Amino acid sequence: MKTKNEKYEVVVVGGGMAGFCAAVSSARMGRKTCLIQNRPVFGGNCSSEIGVTIHGAAAFHAYARETGIISELLIEERSQNHAEIYENGWINSVWDMVMYDMAVKEEDLTFYLNTDMRDVKMSSDNKIEAVVAYIQSAETELIIEGDIFADCTGDGIVADRAGCEWRWGSESKSEFNEIHAPEVGSKEDVMGNSIHFRCKDMGRPVPFKAPDWAVKHDNPEYFYNQGRIPKDKRGGFWWLEIGVPYNTIYDNEDIRHELTRHTLGVWDWMKNCDPKMKEETKNYAIDWIGQVPGKRENRRIMGEYFMTENDIQEKTVFRDEIGFGGWFVDLHTPGGLLARHAEASAATDGEEYNTFDEYMVKSYCGPYGFPLRSLIARDVDNLMMAGRNISCSHAALGTLRVMGTTAVMGEAIGVAASTAIKHGVNIKEVPQKYIYEVQQNLLRNGCFLPNVKNTDKKDLALKAKIIASSEDYLLGAGPESKGFHEGLAIWKDQPQYHVETLETIKGQIVGIGSDRLDSVSVCLTNTSDIEQEVEAYIRPIDSIWDYRVDANEVIASAILKVPVGEKVWIDWEVNLTKENGLPLNQYVRIDLGANNNLEWHEAGCVIPGHTAMYQIGKNKMRRYYNGNTLSFKVSPAQNCFKATNIITGESRPHSYTNVWISNRNNPLDQWLQLIWDTPQDVSLVELTFPGHLLREYHAYAPLYRDPQCPKDLEIQGFINGGWVKIAEINDNYQRQRKVKLDKSYSLSQLRIVIKTTNGDASAMIYEVRVY
Structure with missing residues (x-):
């Protein structure tokens, strides 16, 4: 048998979504990285061998698609793949090759497929010194040394061999008082x-x-x-x-x-x-x-922090937040096919999910952040983990385990490992000493953190004055409005709550971009034969995912009278200003109370960042349908898509719209301009575009390119009294592009000129960074 000895800075074991993103992330940060995978393809559960399609937070929350490496991969797959996404089993080799292509192109990444990790070698100072692996069918043993190791095996094999403590099964109600925990914990409570x-x-x-x-x-x-x-x-x-x-x-x-x-x-x-x-x-x-079983739950490695369902339900804000999740608390019944019911929700609602069922209401959660400490092993000084084996309870794993979420974990540990190596510290010191650097790098790489914004002191865009060729204003939309949504559908496997009747409270989010709001209108149908009344409220909300029924103090209320008739616009004079509570550059929500004789109609288009929600529990709402917009009008029109949105520090509609949109009545070209008081040395421009955020991966058609995403654009500098093209991007469909200029330019003005999009009439940009 042949033996090879190799040395890397970061060694990742396990090539599923968590491990793959960890390895690519580490390599992109400039670390010599090795990825060991025991199958012939990457992807783990989502590979063509197993075929589980990737789920994540956007299955339940509007604009909650995971971004970063996972987004780059999924956008590329949709642009290339002829196949429709349905559900499990519908993964083909195009996905395998998209991942393989990315891995091959990473200069600092070495990978071994068809390679089993057999053992670990420990040093005298409580660290993993090397892993011992075996290349199948090649009679080759690998001894791979590293500075930091990542267990992304799902089964927790590396941690187990290294002597780490781990948990298996469910925790009892008395241990953490989790709402999904059984009264008595059991080693038998393991998903199959x-x-x-x-x-x-x-x-x-x-x-x-x-x-x-x-x-x-x-x-x-x-x-x-x-x-x-x-x-x-x-x-x-x-x-x-x-x-x-x-x-x-x-x-x-x-x-x-x-x-x-x-x-x-x-x-x-x-x-x-x-x-x-x-x-x-x-x-x-x-x-x-398929003949390779996909796994949901095995060992959970004890880390520096043990995350429970309480953290998820209460949306605990962690100082060391490095990712987010938002799948529901999805706990399958132990035994699966051998049990009476396939999952707990089926015991009360055997045929379909009922959005108002008590079990489903308590299971709906997020989006929530999670901490780096849950991805750092407690018992070994240079071991991290990402995937279903992280430090959390059985109940918490019900939501943390899905692949969109584990991919985000993987990217985070790649950045954290690189940061530890850069500063020559133990990985356990990073959450306290270098978390700001980790978070800012994750944001710069396109990831999203619910409680952290871009405040990168090196980003020259944050110091610039921002203007644009035009800005779109929010007027609202009605049932007959049209948008650019070709190829964007829904995830068909889950029943969708798509009822316009006001069975419970419904709310429509509105971005405020002006100093007053005189009136709002809603489009209703009264199905009865007499005039109806409905309670109406306006209240500020903290974010697009603020699902509290009583979110914040009501700033306007009324009883609206609705005459008999179909699609009647009901006007409401609200006369809101800053003096009586109207916030600027923030969302408010228009709520209508329950009345089964009334229907609030959907708009015929989705206005960016303007989604709706409906009440499911006493003080809990959830996304309406698939992030659709309900019909409404505002007066005066709100300037909520302004150019300055590109430096809010958030690159998706979260606490606000956070997007520049050009006036859709003006033809392209449209431009966004950055102006500095003094010339700046510019060598790198980083752009984040709209698209691929609203709904989950399953909603996107074969060969899809998001219409909102700019296709052809120029970067121009103001040089010697005129605008000069210094870079261009053609045939783009990716969300994030980093453009390294051919040299450093001394500029006091910079323009991004959108020449064409992939279908939308407006130019749109979420974020511009300049270095």
Whole structure:
């Protein structure tokens, strides 16, 4: 057997989304990085081998797509891939190759695929000295030394071999008083492993005969009333899951076999037994069955901070915040296919998710931040982790485990590891001594932190005066309004609350950009035969994700009278100014109370940053539909898309719109200009554009390029009394672009000229940085 000895600054074990983003992040920070992956492709659960599509915070929250490396990858995949995203099983090799391409292009990244991590070597000072790995089919042993190691294996293999303490199963209610915790904790409370399958329409009837060893399913209640609904004849069922009584690590092969037996049995039931599915699937044949189980939960490594569900529900603000999540607290029933119900919500609502169900109300959470300390191992001095093995409770893992969130974790530990090496300190010192640097680097790399803004002292844009060729003003939108949303749909797998009736309170967010608001109007239908009344309120809110029913003090209220009729505009004189509570450069929310005789109509377009929400619990609201805008008008028009938004420090609509939009009635070219009192040495311009934020990855069509994203643009400098092109970008569809100029220019004025977009009539930019 051949042996190779190598030395790196950062060594990442595990090439799923967490590990991949950690390794790329570290390499981009200039650290010599090695990534070890035991499969032939990157991606872990989302690879073509397993096929779980990536979920994240935007499944439940408008404008909550994870950004940074994960965004770059997903935007690239959609631009290249001909395939529709449906749900599990619908990942093809285009995604594998997008990841592979990124890895190959990173100069400071070395990777080993098909390589098993076998053991660790410890030093006398409580650090990992090296990992021992074996390249499959190459008879080669690798001894890889490193300064900092990252366990992104999911199973926590590195930490386990290094002697770290870890947890398994659920914590009891008495330990942390989490609302999802059982009264008695149990090692049995571990979510299971899954395989997936997909089917193909053959255009003619296709028979299917299950092998004798397949499980025989013949009870429709097992599917329709116990949370195992075959929503699509093509496959893609998350509930093909088995854990208890098997150990999800040691019994993985037994689980794979049992899952295969059940998968064939489920398809047999669909093809040959159930009257409804039998008809729907008659022309379908099995095309693929995965044979690598995807895992949800295993070891959770004890870190410098142990995150609980209380942190998530209360949105704890951490000084060392380095990422965010927003998937719901999604805890599957131990046993999966072997249990009575597939997940806890199915026990009370077997057929569909009910948005008002008590279990679903308490499970809806976020977006919330999480700390770097939960990604630093407590028991070893140079070990970090990202993924489902981080330091958190079982209940907290229900939301933290999804791949959009774990990718953000990975990018964060790559930056943190680089920072520790740069300053020559133990990784455990970074959360206290260098967290500002880590956070500012993450923001600069395109990531988002709910409680941190760009205050980078080196960013020359923050010192500039900002003007633009034009600015769009907010007037509102009605049912007949049109937008540029071709190719943007919804995540079809989850039932959508899409009811215009005022069953409960509904609220529409409005950005205030002027010093007064004289009136607002809403478009309602009165379905009864008499005049109706509805309570109306306006209150400032802290962010687009401020879901408190009683968010802040009401600044205007009224009882609106609604005559009988369809799509009637109801005017409300509010006469708000700064003196009576109107905030500037902040959101307010127009709330209408419950009245089942009234409908508040959706607008025909989505106004950037202007989404709606509805009440689901006593003091809890949630996103309405998929981030849609309800019909409203404001007077006077609000200047909430102004040029100065590009230096608010936030690069998405969060506490405010934070975007410059040119007047859509003015033709392109449109420009944004930075002016300094004295000349500045400029060699790098970094741009963040709109697009790919509103909804989850699943909502975007094949070969998609977001219409809001600028396509062709120039960077111009004011030189010798005139504007000179110093750089250009062509055929762009990515959210973030960093443009290194051919030399350093001494400039007192700089322009970004948007020449074309990918479809929208306006030029739009979230952030400009200049260095």
